[in-house]
Amino acid sequence: MSNSVKKYFCSDLDDILNYDHYDQAKYFRETFDFTFDGKSYKAGLFDAKLLSMKSIGEIVVIRDITEEIKSLETTITLLIIISLFISSLGFLLFWLIMGAIQINLNTANNNLILKIEELEVSKKEAIESKSIAETANRMKNDFLANVSHELRTPLNGILGMTGLILDTDLDEDQKEFLNMIIESGDHLFRIISDLLDFSQIETGNLTIQPGLFNLSNLVKNTISVLEPAAKRKNIKLLCSIQPEVLNYYGDRVRVGQILINLITNAIKYSEKGTIRVNIELSEELEISIIDTGVGIPEDKINTIFESFVQIENTYTKTHEGVGLGLSIVKQLVELLNGKINLDSKLGVGTTFKIFLPVIPAPEGAKVIAEKVSSKKSETVTELRIIIAEDEAINRMYIKKFLTKQGFLVEEAVNGRDVLAKLKENEFDLILMDMGMPEVDGIEATQRIREQEKQSGKYIKIIALTANAFPEDVRRCIESGMDHFVSKPIKEKDLLDIIEETMQS
Template sequence: MSARFSLTGISDIALGKDLRDDTEIEHSRKGMSVLNSVSFFLAGVSVLFLIAFQINESVSLTWFFLSIALAFLLIPILARQGFEKTSKMMLIAYIDIGILVLSAVFGDEALIQAFFIPAMGLSILLFDNNHVYLRNIGISLSVISFVILDYIIFERVAIDATGYSWIRWSVLTCSFVTTWIIFNTFSEYREDAEYQTLELLEKEQELNRELSYNQQKMEEYIAQLEVTSEELEKSTKAKSEFLATMSHEIRTPMNAILGMTHLLKQDDPRPDQLEPINILDFSGKTLLSLIDDVLDFSKIEAGKIEFESIEFELDKLIDVIAESFSTTAENKGIELKVVIGDEIPNNLIGDPARLTQILNNLISNALKFTEEGEVLLAVKSIDNMEDRIELLFEVTDTGIGIEEHRIESIFESFTQASQDTKRLFGGTGLGLTISKQLVELQGGSLNVESSKGEGSSFFVELVFGKGIGKEKAKVDSNKIDTAEALKGFRILLAEDNLVNQKVMQRFLQRWEVVLTIVEDGEKAVEEMKRNNHDLILMDLQMPNMDGFDATAHIRKLDDPYKRNVPIIALTAAALKEVREKVYATGMNDYVTKPFNPAEMEQKLVNIAAMRP
């Protein structure tokens, strides 16, 4: 038991603190809130009686109410020390004693003995079905106290008044039985709800174990890829096809997991459901991040990585990154700061997706290994030329730091600073490896400065072109009511996976669209020939006819409206060659599975806003 027992614990309880060690805190806190509420309420009532009897000196009971008030205040503190069962029994005993004393003072005419009924109900509330014997002891104490009060203290039961006695005991028996049934029913409902919550948590834990097992199997597979790296050149084509299949097969079920989790979070879950849903969402996104790291690592090793050169806005990119980590930083009590130099142009030309991936990896590591202090992302100009600019991205943290002799090894594949780090923080050790290679493949550099226990600083140097800052005419979906914009919008969904059909159907129903679902590309073409639709969501890999062939057939229809209908590709293959083929086939846009609901919503609203 804890050695911190003291009267100062009252303030800790008022602040919601627990005085016990972590190992002493039980998972189940049934009856604790009832114990605290009743104890403090009765302490206040005792003080009022103390004042009343102090004023009226006809009966000297101030000593009793002073002692019982202190007892009621000390009971919650004793419970916080780990003596929960003892505290609950003491509370019931003190209540019974108080009723006895007050009944003896005021006589049976005041009917104070009726409070034994809620005292019995309190025993049921304080003890769950795992402690039935304690519950029965508490009820028995109240019954015995009533018998003592009625037959010994009052001594007014007339044995010959049979009718009066029968009526009196019948009423009391009904009261006891009714109270017993009500409180037992309430207790059973409460325990059933808690049991269902435990079942949900157990299912979530099982899912986490499965995710961990999948991660282990994935790491084992990567190890096998390293062993066969000498044959990589001969198997480039086969490996590229494998990556596309792997991406599709893994991302397809992940689309269902993350999509349904998003819907559950929006369905106003109960507080006891919210934590398991958040854990499921976090685990799913963690697994997706692991999959992306594995795919990127494999593409780099196979020489299949490619970079874009497009214009983007630096401030928006940094804002999105900072916003995505704000909740993590807030939960850990860490300040996340961003500083961008005034001399840096906002419109740059480069690969924003890869820059985001690099900075995400660095900031994620900084937050992971920092328990207090801050994480700073600073963007500075190194060399400002006429049409280009060399930038320095510095990510600094106040975390655990890295030992000097291990600094170089952290950029090696599947390597972390130490085995303790891997056990404490997890991860595959691919993030920094991928980041360094992505930076160097773009002609930049990634370096680190760190000392054990004093934090780390990572420095990324990259060259970008200067953009011209053209104004892009696009619909601001934030200013449009989604339900109003999409109401009655006719959408044809071509998707062979039944689970993904359900996920997409749940999302689109919220926006009141008119949805038609077909299972393959051939049926999508036939549906377009029969009916008009405002938009097609086209899966790429389907039986009978895939999304590419279906799009080619639709683009050749005689009806100009049907021939030019907007088509958005739904692809689980996050590869550049797939995206290029999407546009080459005649599709208007694409969404990668697992899709981002906000991104999907914006694309649909933009297209709906342009319809006649």
């Protein structure tokens, strides 16, 4: 073998292969030529042992791969180092990415927490705002109720006393002046009513009370009430009612209110010509109000039904009103599950069409009678009546009017006074104001009803109220009152209600 390998000894494939220098162990990884039984073999020293050679010839080194092994070892070492470096770099990148993700997650989490906190604040603010709005709404309703009472009560005295003066001997000029006072008072009353109706609609307190009524009579009565205002402007009010239109099941008061507001609006914006009211019945009830007035500009048509909107500029307008009439009409129509259409041409006129559903009346429903006469019947002649009213002017007006009708009338200033008079004499009817000092009308009525349980007698009680809200009417009825009259009191309305109450 070559000089690079010293002597090696093999002893007939002993289990131990001996060599003379420990540092030559690397040659066990080299390939050598072996001769065995006349044949040559290439193998490592260990492989030669495994070949079970009996004798080994001269060992010759074919090639020395020591440097290659060193190079391979170096390469492997480099590969290991590179792998470790790449692994470390990957590990570093992994943690950098995970760190960035964690930062983003923390940021997102913080943002989410901030959003939740903002939502909680917004929710709290919304709850507080709702509470404030509800409180403000209650205060508004209370304010309107108080304003209504404070305006209606003196207005009742003004209109009532003016009406009494009109029944005296006056010249034509005096009558004209007094009629103008009454007309102005009626206008103020309509404004108050519009404001109250608008408030009730806005708060959802306006209720629909359907019943069977004679629609034809309602239309005719409405026109007769508004005809004087039309005549003053030389406007003709015409009415066309389809013969099939007779009784209709719905809210008579609200349908009448729609008619009054639309016809009043037509009179307001017409200087001459005609106003036609057409009533037709098919699958729906169709009410048309056609005028020859100023018309509505195109840019105003889409806003005409909004609250407090008028055609004219505030400082140049020639027509009175606060701009609630048409808004109330639209909302009343919607409450009745109907619809309203508008067609108008500037300088030609306007047509409003109302479509209301036809609803079958419940079995046994009775027709609500229209009041057509203010004359009292014989059944209410010489009634003994107590007027319980703390306002002296109102007491005087009502007493004079009823006395003139033949009734026997006594006055009371509060509920305590009423209870005292009932102990002294018998009466047929009490006209009871709701708001009085010491003992109000509600408490007085409750006491009277309790006393009647012992006496077995029953006296009719009609509320006189300047508060026109439904809850006020409900309180009257629940306390034991039989009917109610809203101020300002119209003589015809009062007589009709007295007759209706005494006959019921």
